[in-house]
Amino acid sequence: MNNELALLNNYLVVGAVLFGIGAIGFLSRRNMIVMFLAAEMMLQGISVSLVAWSRYHNDFGGQMFVVFIITVAACEAAIALALILMLFRASGSLDIAVWHHLREANQPAYVDEEIPEPPPGDTAAWPRLVPAGIEPEIDREDTDHRPHV
Amino acid sequence: MTFYELVQNSLRDSLGTSIPAFAPELLLCATIVMLLLGRMFSGGRSNLAYVIMMVGCLAAFVVAWRTDAPEKPVEIFTGMLVHDSFALFMRRLLLLFVILFTSFTRLSGTPDRQTATEFYTLILGATLGMCLMVSANHMLIVFLGIEMASVPSYALVGVIKERRVSAEAALKFAVFGGGAAGVMLYGISLLVGTLGTAHLPTMSVRLAELLGSSAGSEYHPILVLAGLMIMVGFAFKLSAVPFHFWTPDVFEGATAEVAAFLSIASKAAALALLLRVTLGLGHVPSTLDTPTTVPVRYAVSEDAGTATAESASVSGLVTDSNAALLPARQYSAWLIALFAAVTCTFGNLAAYGQDNMKRLLAYSTIAHAGYMLMPVAAAILLAGTDPEASRFTVAAIGFYIAVYLFMNLGAFALVAFLRNELGSEQLPDYAGLARRSPGFVICAAVVMFSLVGLPPLAGFAAKFAIFAQTYEAGLLSLVVIGVLNTLFSLFYYLRVVKTMVLDPEPEGRPAPTIRIWSNAGFYCALIAVLLVALGVFWNPLFAEAQFAASMLLP
Numbered sequence: 280m281n282n283e284l285a286l287l288n289n290y291l292v293v294g295a296v297l298f299g300i301g302a303i304g305f306l307s308r309r310n311m312i313v314m315f316l317a318a319e320m321m322l323q324g325i326s327v328s329l330v331a332w333s334r335y336h337n338d339f340g341g342q343m344f345v346v347f348i349i350t351v352a353a354c355e356a357a358i359a360l361a362l363i364l365m366l367f368r369a370s371g372s373l374d375i376a377v378w379h380h381l382r383e384a385n386q387p388a389y390v391d392e393e394i395p396e397p398p399p400g401d402t403a404a405w406p407r408l409v410p411a412g413i414e415p416e417i418d419r420e421d422t423d424h425r426p427h428v
Numbered sequence: 429m430t431f432y433e434l435v436q437n438s439l440r441d442s443l444g445t446s447i448p449a450f451a452p453e454l455l456l457c458a459t460i461v462m463l464l465l466g467r468m469f470s471g472g473r474s475n476l477a478y479v480i481m482m483v484g485c486l487a488a489f490v491v492a493w494r495t496d497a498p499e500k501p502v503e504i505f506t507g508m509l510v511h512d513s514f515a516l517f518m519r520r521l522l523l524l525f526v527i528l529f530t531s532f533t534r535l536s537g538t539p540d541r542q543t544a545t546e547f548y549t550l551i552l553g554a555t556l557g558m559c560l561m562v563s564a565n566h567m568l569i570v571f572l573g574i575e576m577a578s579v580p581s582y583a584l585v586g587v588i589k590e591r592r593v594s595a596e597a598a599l600k601f602a603v604f605g606g607g608a609a610g611v612m613l614y615g616i617s618l619l620v621g622t623l624g625t626a627h628l629p630t631m632s633v634r635l636a637e638l639l640g641s642s643a644g645s646e647y648h649p650i651l652v653l654a655g656l657m658i659m660v661g662f663a664f665k666l667s668a669v670p671f672h673f674w675t676p677d678v679f680e681g682a683t684a685e686v687a688a689f690l691s692i693a694s695k696a697a698a699l700a701l702l703l704r705v706t707l708g709l710g711h712v713p714s715t716l717d718t719p720t721t722v723p724v725r726y727a728v729s730e731d732a733g734t735a736t737a738e739s740a741s742v743s744g745l746v747t748d749s750n751a752a753l754l755p756a757r758q759y760s761a762w763l764i765a766l767f768a769a770v771t772c773t774f775g776n777l778a779a780y781g782q783d784n785m786k787r788l789l790a791y792s793t794i795a796h797a798g799y800m801l802m803p804v805a806a807a808i809l810l811a812g813t814d815p816e817a818s819r820f821t822v823a824a825i826g827f828y829i830a831v832y833l834f835m836n837l838g839a840f841a842l843v844a845f846l847r848n849e850l851g852s853e854q855l856p857d858y859a860g861l862a863r864r865s866p867g868f869v870i871c872a873a874v875v876m877f878s879l880v881g882l883p884p885l886a887g888f889a890a891k892f893a894i895f896a897q898t899y900e901a902g903l904l905s906l907v908v909i910g911v912l913n914t915l916f917s918l919f920y921y922l923r924v925v926k927t928m929v930l931d932p933e934p935e936g937r938p939a940p941t942i943r944i945w946s947n948a949g950f951y952c953a954l955i956a957v958l959l960v961a962l963g964v965f966w967n968p969l970f971a972e973a974q975f976a977a978s979m980l981l982p
Contacts, residue, residue: 338624347568362595380593381681
């Protein structure tokens with residue numbers, strides 16, 4: 280019994296530490312990708328502690344929980360990455376502090392450190408997906424000059 | 429049990445009871461598939477998405493309407509969900525809302541033909557999550573339901589990709605949502621781990637054992653922490669202070685249609701889920717009749733793997749257990765009461781100086797979340813002493829949610845229709861509207877007065893019911909705070925009407941004309957008439973809500 284309890288304690292500590300590191304990273308980082316990675320780390324900490332509880336109670340409910348958490352984390356990551364891509368296209372930066380246009384009308388923007396302007400002349404054409412069900416427009420120029428590999 | 433028997437049992441459980449009770453949700457799933465297929469063939473050039481969405485939602489609503497409530501709560505899908513009158517009432521409300529919402533988006537024209545499929549698919553996905561939330565009976569479904577409702581909402585907020593503010597709003601929503609979901613899940617893992625089960629009725633039995641035993645006191649800090657962390661997730665969904673920061677920004681950045689969806693459906697489902705979890709954990713059901721719910725305590729012996737099971741007879745212990753759960757009830761009730769008081773006061777104070785209509789309505793939503801949390805605290809406190817009064821309180825909450833649905837839908841419909849005419853969502857631009865479109869302004873006034881809670885409108889009946897029940901539970905200070913806030917909220921709702929009626933029309937730009945017999949005007953008039961009718965003949969709806977609550981606290 281003591282062994283089991285000690286094992287549970289160790290794993291719960293690991294889980295709590297992972298969760299804590301994730302939470303601190305989530306709150307302190309400004310890079311959007313790192314923020315969402317930190318959020319994922321929070322979920323992994325929870326998964327570790329659920330598996331530990333599951334072993335301690337000797338039933339598989341906790342493990343089942345973890346399978347669902349992983350699935351949901353994947354969905355969240357998909358949405359978050361799509362969003363980050365959209366935001367990066369709009370601003371050319373991964374810094375979350377660029378996005379401060381929505382705020383109370385009479386409040387100044389909170390900027391703790393000047394954000395460098397995105398380099399001028401960066402007009403790279405990012406590839407775009409065509410809406411589904413519509414025949415894409417093919418760029419003749421592009422197809423004619425494409426080197427055949 | 430052999431494998432064959434296992435398959436037979438599972439088939440009987442699914443086909444016999446679970447699938448028929450779950451039919452509306454399955455219809456929603458089928459509609460999602462049809463929408464995506466329809467997009468493949470129509471190429472976004474026709475109104476096919478809207479037609480499929482409307483037909484699917486109507487079918488789901490009719491099926492939900494014709495589903496009879498069972499005699500007593502029935503657990504479906506091996507105890508994951510519960511099918512009772514409360515779940516049925518909330519699902520009907522949600523489906524009715526989606527139907528009204530779809531016709532509203534059609535009239536306001538916001539998802540255009542190109543984006544309609546994505547928009548409606550996301551709406552249906554979120555609605556499916558909300559339907560799971562209101563019938564949750566297991567902590568896994570609590571988590572899954574919240575995530576299924578949240579994740580499509582992040583995408584919905586940013587559905588207009590070209591607007592920079594939409595993108596920013598979606599980012600803020602996703603960041604807050606991800607963080608809150610993580611914290612809530614950690615709380616769930618602590619609670620579920622300590623109690624050794626995630627099935628809500630069994631959890632209440634274990635919690636009563638733990639709180640009743642003398643050795644349980646060392647677990648108190650864990651339980652308090654777990655409760656607090658779970659409450660963070662709920663506060664985020666309900667936009668309760670101090671987890672409300674996303675609300676005004678997201679509402680301002682999203683289109684008025686999406687804001688309406690977030691402000692109504694999401695709040696209603698979160699409130700129903702909060703009731704389920706708090707009442708479920710604060711009350712031991714006297715009728716645990718399914719085999720899954722017989723509490724079996726596994727203790728890991730020296731050689732791990734062989735578990736010894738001690739089962740306890742439940743029915744005799746129920747009264748003791750409910751007494752033992754008093755600390756749990758008091759803790760959650762006081763926590764929720766605190767959230768309610770702060771949320772309601774802050775929402776009303778912050779709404780006062782707003783010029784952007786969507787920000788104003790966002791703070792009004794926050795304030796209403798505060799009002800709606802007050803009777804939740806009352807229902808939890810009453811659950812221990814007087815279950816009948818507690819059920820009546822839940823009925824009052826159900827009635828409030830139903831009325832709130834129409835009020836806020838009306839408010840956001842006004843904003844969307846005026847945006848189409850004016851191209852602006854600023855309150856000063858509404859000046860002088862009364863001269864050109866008097867009928868429309870009357871509808872606006874009805875909606876605003878109902879949001880304040882003035883008689884004889886539906887808002888008054890709803891507010892009166894929840895304040896009366898809060899008083900019944902002895903929470904006099906909460907009632908005083910609520911009434912003072914109602915008085916204060918009069919100013920900013922009246923300011924909207926004042927701008928429309930008294931302020932002169934701006935120079936050089938005539939105010940738009942929205943005739944009451946146009947589609948938009950007719951929609952607003954319909955909601956205004958409903959609000960007046962519900963304010964006078966509130967009895968049928970309240971009776972329905974009372975029936976809904978009758979199966980809680982078994």
